Amino acid sequence: MSVEKSKIRRRIEELKNLPTLPGVIQKISLMVESSSTSAEEVGKIISSDQILSAKVLRLINSAFYGFPGRISNVTHGLVLLGFNVVKGLVLSTSVFDIMLSKGMVDLWKHSLGCAMTAGAIARKLNQPEPEEVSVAALLHDFGKVVIKLEMPEESGEIEKMVREKNISMYEAETKVLDFTHAAVGSWLCEKWNLPKNLSDPITYHHQPHLARFAPRQTAMAHLSDILVRAKGFGFSGDSLVPIIDKAAWESLKITPEILEEIIGDMEESLENIDDSMFVAGNEQKPNS
Numbered sequence: 001m002s003v004e005k006s007k008i009r010r011r012i013e014e015l016k017n018l019p020t021l022p023g024v025i026q027k028i029s030l031m032v033e034s035s036s037t038s039a040e041e042v043g044k045i046i047s048s049d050q051i052l053s054a055k056v057l058r059l060i061n062s063a064f065y066g067f068p069g070r071i072s073n074v075t076h077g078l079v080l081l082g083f084n085v086v087k088g089l090v091l092s093t094s095v096f097d098i099m100l101s102k103g104m105v106d107l108w109k110h111s112l113g114c115a116m117t118a119g120a121i122a123r124k125l126n127q128p129e130p131e132e133v134s135v136a137a138l139l140h141d142f143g144k145v146v147i148k149l150e151m152p153e154e155s156g157e158i159e160k161m162v163r164e165k166n167i168s169m170y171e172a173e174t175k176v177l178d179f180t181h182a183a184v185g186s187w188l189c190e191k192w193n194l195p196k197n198l199s200d201p202i203t204y205h206h207q208p209h210l211a212r213f214a215p216r217q218t219a220m221a222h223l224s225d226i227l228v229r230a231k232g233f234g235f236s237g238d239s240l241v242p243i244i245d246k247a248a249w250e251s252l253k254i255t256p257e258i259l260e261e262i263i264g265d266m267e268e269s270l271e272n273i274d275d276s277m278f279v280a281g282n283e284q285k286p287n288s
């Protein structure tokens with residue numbers, strides 16, 4: 001890594017207004033290391049923060065199931081989804097708060113659309129933990145938020161290049177910064193200690209052939225990104241629809257019939273998204 005690049009990396013890792021792990025998650029991380037901790041105890045801690053638990057529940061129900069109320073308390077969610085998924089969701093709530101407050105609603109829509117679509121792909125292909133794939137897709141572009149907030153000048157240059165040269169954001173980032181939002185995502189996954197099943201799809205969603213630990217989940221996140229772009233739901237920074245990576249596509253063994261079903265599921269869930277999800281400060285009270 002060049003000196004310049006490692007400097008930037010350090011700068012990113014030390015960011016002040018980045019979604020750092022909320023205190024409650026740090027507390028939980030310690031608890032989970034002890035084998036005697038139960039899901040109930042962890043659920044209780046998240047539930048003690050009303051706003052956080054309302055946001056997590058809302059995200060669980062809309063991103064994974066497309067309708068509210070299926071999971072009505074955090075402990076139930078933890079038992080069902082596992083700690084890593086809930087940890088990813090708690091992080092997502094911080095990331096999306098920033099997206100909404102900084103006028104990045106379209107990126108939030110893109111991310112939520114990808115989470116729903118990745119979930120639909122994972123379920124159709126009988127992936128053992130479809131929610132994990134959803135969470136990875138939910139967080140796949142959060143490096144873009146960091147670049148926009150922390151490097152406003154370069155970010156402006158990237159956006160200008162995308163517009164004027166009609167290239168992808170990924171390509172423009174490489175030209176301007178010599179690294180991409182996927183690399184930023186990868187550094188943050190390390191910092192936040194996210195498991196490989198989440199960090200691989202975040203790191204390699206544009207280069208799925210490089211994923212070593214979770215190639216299947218990565219291929220699913222890659223495909224969901226392209227399907228949501230093709231559908232034109234939200235906006236991820238450029239209007240190009242990339243070609244699906246051949247190896248990733250072949251590894252998933254999706255028949256034309258299954259693809260049609262996936263697209264049907266995607267369209268149905270996108271139509272049912274509650275628009276209030278995209279309004280800053282619009283929180284629901286938990287159902288329990």
Ligand SMILES: [Fe+2]
Pocket residue numbers: 140141181205206
């Ligand atoms: Fe991306």
Ligand SMILES: [Fe+2]
Pocket residue numbers: 110114140141225236
């Ligand atoms: Fe994306």
